[in-house]
Amino acid sequence: MIEAPETWLPTAIAGLVGLSLAVAVVATAWPRQAHRIGLFGALAVFAWVLGLSALFVAAGPEAEAAATRVALGGWEAPLGLMLHLDGLSMTLLVLTAIVALATSLYSLGYIHDRIERRQFWPLWLWLWAGLNMLFLSGDAFNLYITLEVVSLSAVALVAFTGTAAAVSGAVRYLLINILGSLSFLMGVVLLFGEHGVLDLVLLEARSEAGPTERMAAVLMTAGLMLKAALFPLHVWLAPAHGSAPAPVSAVLSGLVVTGSFYLLLRLWMGVFAPLATPAFGILIGLLGVAALIWGSAQALRAGRLKSIVAYSTVAQFGYLLVAFPLMLVDPDAWRVVVFFAVVHALAKASVFLAAGTLQHAAGHDRLAELGGVLRARPRTVFALGLAGVSLMGLPFTGGFIAKYLLLEAGLGTILAGSVIGVLWVVAIAGGGLLAAAYVLRMVAPAFHRGPERAGEAVSPWMDWVPLGLATVAALAGFAGTLTLHTLTLTPGAP
Amino acid sequence: MSLLLVIFDLVLLAGIIGVAWRCLASTDLFRAVVLFITFGLLLALAWVRLEAPDIALAEAAIGAGITGALLLVTLERLRSIMAERHSGRPHTPPPDPSGPHALLRALHDPPPERHSFFPALIFALVVGSLLVTALWHQPQSTGLEPVVDAHMDVSGVDHPITAVLLNFRAYDTFLELAIVLIALLGAWSLGRHDLIPARPAPGPILPGTLRLLVPVAIVTGVYVLWAGSHAPGGAFQAGAILGAAGILLVLARPRQLPMAPGIPLRLGITAGVALFLLVGLYGLGAGHGFLGYADAWAYPLIILIEVAATLSIALTLVALFVAGRPAGDDA
Numbered sequence: 020m021i022e023a024p025e026t027w028l029p030t031a032i033a034g035l036v037g038l039s040l041a042v043a044v045v046a047t048a049w050p051r052q053a054h055r056i057g058l059f060g061a062l063a064v065f066a067w068v069l070g071l072s073a074l075f076v077a078a079g080p081e082a083e084a085a086a087t088r089v090a091l092g093g094w095e096a097p098l099g100l101m102l103h104l105d106g107l108s109m110t111l112l113v114l115t116a117i118v119a120l121a122t123s124l125y126s127l128g129y130i131h132d133r134i135e136r137r138q139f140w141p142l143w144l145w146l147w148a149g150l151n152m153l154f155l156s157g158d159a160f161n162l163y164i165t166l167e168v169v170s171l172s173a174v175a176l177v178a179f180t181g182t183a184a185a186v187s188g189a190v191r192y193l194l195i196n197i198l199g200s201l202s203f204l205m206g207v208v209l210l211f212g213e214h215g216v217l218d219l220v221l222l223e224a225r226s227e228a229g230p231t232e233r234m235a236a237v238l239m240t241a242g243l244m245l246k247a248a249l250f251p252l253h254v255w256l257a258p259a260h261g262s263a264p265a266p267v268s269a270v271l272s273g274l275v276v277t278g279s280f281y282l283l284l285r286l287w288m289g290v291f292a293p294l295a296t297p298a299f300g301i302l303i304g305l306l307g308v309a310a311l312i313w314g315s316a317q318a319l320r321a322g323r324l325k326s327i328v329a330y331s332t333v334a335q336f337g338y339l340l341v342a343f344p345l346m347l348v349d350p351d352a353w354r355v356v357v358f359f360a361v362v363h364a365l366a367k368a369s370v371f372l373a374a375g376t377l378q379h380a381a382g383h384d385r386l387a388e389l390g391g392v393l394r395a396r397p398r399t400v401f402a403l404g405l406a407g408v409s410l411m412g413l414p415f416t417g418g419f420i421a422k423y424l425l426l427e428a429g430l431g432t433i434l435a436g437s438v439i440g441v442l443w444v445v446a447i448a449g450g451g452l453l454a455a456a457y458v459l460r461m462v463a464p465a466f467h468r469g470p471e472r473a474g475e476a477v478s479p480w481m482d483w484v485p486l487g488l489a490t491v492a493a494l495a496g497f498a499g500t501l502t503l504h505t506l507t508l509t510p511g512a513p
Numbered sequence: 514m515s516l517l518l519v520i521f522d523l524v525l526l527a528g529i530i531g532v533a534w535r536c537l538a539s540t541d542l543f544r545a546v547v548l549f550i551t552f553g554l555l556l557a558l559a560w561v562r563l564e565a566p567d568i569a570l571a572e573a574a575i576g577a578g579i580t581g582a583l584l585l586v587t588l589e590r591l592r593s594i595m596a597e598r599h600s601g602r603p604h605t606p607p608p609d610p611s612g613p614h615a616l617l618r619a620l621h622d623p624p625p626e627r628h629s630f631f632p633a634l635i636f637a638l639v640v641g642s643l644l645v646t647a648l649w650h651q652p653q654s655t656g657l658e659p660v661v662d663a664h665m666d667v668s669g670v671d672h673p674i675t676a677v678l679l680n681f682r683a684y685d686t687f688l689e690l691a692i693v694l695i696a697l698l699g700a701w702s703l704g705r706h707d708l709i710p711a712r713p714a715p716g717p718i719l720p721g722t723l724r725l726l727v728p729v730a731i732v733t734g735v736y737v738l739w740a741g742s743h744a745p746g747g748a749f750q751a752g753a754i755l756g757a758a759g760i761l762l763v764l765a766r767p768r769q770l771p772m773a774p775g776i777p778l779r780l781g782i783t784a785g786v787a788l789f790l791l792v793g794l795y796g797l798g799a800g801h802g803f804l805g806y807a808d809a810w811a812y813p814l815i816i817l818i819e820v821a822a823t824l825s826i827a828l829t830l831v832a833l834f835v836a837g838r839p840a841g842d843d844a
Contacts, residue, residue, distance in 0.1 A: 030797065033797050033802065033803035034797065034803075036803065037790070037793065037794050037797060037803055040691075040790055041790060041794070043691075044783060044786050044787050044790055047694065047698065047779070047782075047783050047786075048779050048780055048783040048787060049779070050779060050842070089802070089803075090802060091683070091684045091802055091803050091804050091805070092680065092681065092683055092684070092796065092801065092802050092803070092804045092805035092806070093801050093802040093805040094664075094680075094681050094802075094805075097657055097660060098657065098660045098661065098664060098681050099681050099682065100681075100682055100684050100685065134843055137842075137843070138698070138701065138702035139702075141698055142695070142698055142699065142702060145691070145695050145698070152688070160685065161682075161684065161685055161688075164685055164688045164689065164692070165688065167688075167692055168688055168691060168692060168695065171692055171695045171696060171699065172695050172698075172699070174699065175695065175698060175699030175702055178699070178702065178703060179699075179702040179703070181702075181703055181704055186703070205644075209644075209647055209648075209651075211656065212648070212651050212654060212656075213651050213652070213654070214654075215654045215655065215656045215657060216657070229650065230646060230647050230650045231647050231650060231651060233647070234643055234644065234646075234647035235647075237643075
């Protein structure tokens with residue numbers, strides 16, 4: 020090795036932003052070739068992210084060392100903008116690359132109409148670029164803008180089939196997103212007014228438990244909870260995610276929602292850390308329990324396949340809220356939470372893709388009439404089941420490791436003398452049972468006796484990609500150690 | 514003098530709040546839109562009073578002007594759709610759910626009969642008073658002004674706002690340009706554009722005014738763009754002015770719009786971001802950092818980016834006004 024990986028890291032980080040933007044811009048300018056540009060771009064960005072993660076782990080900054088920060092245009096904070104890469108953002112970048120590549124391949128088969136393809140690819144590439152920039156941003160105002168890039172392209176993607184249901188779902192999604200963004204922006208403005216800087220690291224160094232921070236925390240948290248569809252601000256999610264085209268639903272439930280959650284985590288581990296009190300943690304945890312129960316109940320009642328999956332997102336994000344009080348008792352638990360979010364994103368994206376294949380074959384997604392198609396398409400049902408098993412958290416899947424670690428953290432809080440810890444443990448265990456119930460609801464018709472009906476032909480991409488991604492989700496458990504190690508490379512975090 | 518200013522400020526504040534309230538409370542959509550435009554103009558005045566002329570310009574041009582035009586044309590389309598629906602043609606074929614009208618139809622869920630403003634009012638009062646409390650405790654902060662001032666000599670321009678927007682925080686500005694573009698892509702993805710029902714221009718006044726107004730708008734737009742390097746102005750404001758000229762031309766068109774050629778149109782709307790990104794990538798390769806310039810090249814590069822951005826913004830705004838993607842784009 021001639022040069023140490025550290026020297027290449029800043030260029031590789033800025034290069035990732037440049038590459039993902041370039042792919043989106045070229046696809047926008049040349050829509051006729053957008054799907055080819057998209058395919059090669061997706062492969063290139065995927066490869067770049069993997070290379071970046073190898074460089075990052077090889078550079079192996081100590082947990083105490085500063086994260087890799089890149090000054091854009093050569094201007095250091097506070098004057099300029101900094102890109103910020105640490106273990107947390109690296110993990111989410113890799114997750115995004117995996118899910119996004121799978122979605123891109125799936126879309127090659129799913130969107131074959133010439134006109135639709137021209138509209139879909141540029142928007143999708145902008146969304147992906149926006150997510151990459153969101154995870155790399157180290158500046159409060161820049162975070163707002165990247166959030167806008169993500170939300171706006173996501174809204175357009177929900178609407179783009181142009182059916183009345185999709186458009187009204189999208190308009191609702193747009194209004195919610197604007198409300199969330201403005202709330203977030205108001206918090207940013209307050210923080211800037213108080214401290215005169217926008218850089219997150221500088222803000223963190225200057226923040227204390229003052230009235231500005233409290234108000235900013237309320238505004239930004241509410242805005243992000245709205246965007247992440249965290250209970251009780253979740254009501255928009257099911258119509259939007261359920262009516263979008265399958266690859267879009269996969270990305271929305273898998274990545275976009277996770278992006279807002281990432282921001283919440285980043286803010287509460289950084290700028291707002293002085294505000295986190297046990298009482299606040301318990302409040303958030305109770306919301307999580309409510310989300311688990313309510314989301315699962317809706318998933319058990321829903322009559323459409325994609326609605327079940329969408330409601331299960333509400334339920335699964337309840338876990339992430341339940342983890343908040345655990346993190347206050349055992350600060351180390353945050354890594355488990357992120358790992359859980361990663362596994363959920365992989366599994367949820369593959370469930371949505373599989374559901375999309377079934378919907379395409381059957382021409383609808385009404386569960387009661389899907390039996391024939393389910394019986395005739397064992398490969399897709401297997402993908403659905405495999406990803407579902409990961410959502411439930413059965414042994415050897417990624418979901419199992421994540422829930423096991425969460426339970427361990429929960430038991431730790433009980434041992435630490437917290438009575439309410441019992442509630443968290445019961446919620447985590449019970450949530451798994453509820454997940455089992457709605458996953459079984461989805462795949463059960465495949466095992467009934469009855470006629471087989473393959474329905475409309477689907478492209479090989481739509482047949483195989485869900486299975487591939489579900490396998491990745493199931494095997495994610497084996498990447499657990501690596502993920503948790505990468506996450507320790509996050510300075511400032513416990 | 515200062516007493517007069519205080520009175521002016523109070524009247525302005527009362528006007529802003531009053532107009533906003535009337536706008537929200539109005540049940541007539543047309544009236545609400547007009548009030549919204551008034552609101553934008555008052556807000557622009559408020560920015561002038563806060564000594565932020567750049568924001569005032571942008572608010573007047575984009576917030577009040579272009580947004581107002583977009584709202585009005587949306588209203589016009591809504592009317593024509595409703596008229597089509599009530600035109601008594603027996604059994605017009607059911608609207609194609611994937612057609613270009615889908616968005617408008619979806620938007621037109623009739624509002625509930627009675628509104629209760631009290632929950633909203635109470636919520637606004639609570640949030641407002643909390644905000645005031647938080648602001649009350651804030652120290653008098655100069656923000657980043659001293660830091661920016663210290664770096665003006667290497668920024669390539671003489672106007673601090675432009676220096677921040679196109680040099681120190683160029684990444685943010687790039688993404689803002691991208692957002693305008695994404696909004697257009699979103700509008701285009703919804704369907705082919707359908708013409709606003711052509712209304713013959715009543716009399717010679719509109720074409721006559723246009724003949725005078727469009728050249729003035731172009732000169733003003735170019736001036737505002739040029740001025741951006743040393744005084745309030747810049748690409749967004751200039752783009753909005755040129756866009757407004759384009760919208761006027763669309764409105765006064767004697768007959769159908771000619772079919773816009775697909776490839777030049779796509780290149781036109783992406784020129785701003787594409788050029789910006791190219792310069793940024795060059796900076797990365799040349800060792801100035803992504804979106805960085807060599808000091809000596811900062812001024813020409815900033816002007817180049819601003820010119821391309823202005824053109825793209827103007828085109829994008831006109832395209833948004835026309836709504837729906839032009840037939841040429843599918844060819």
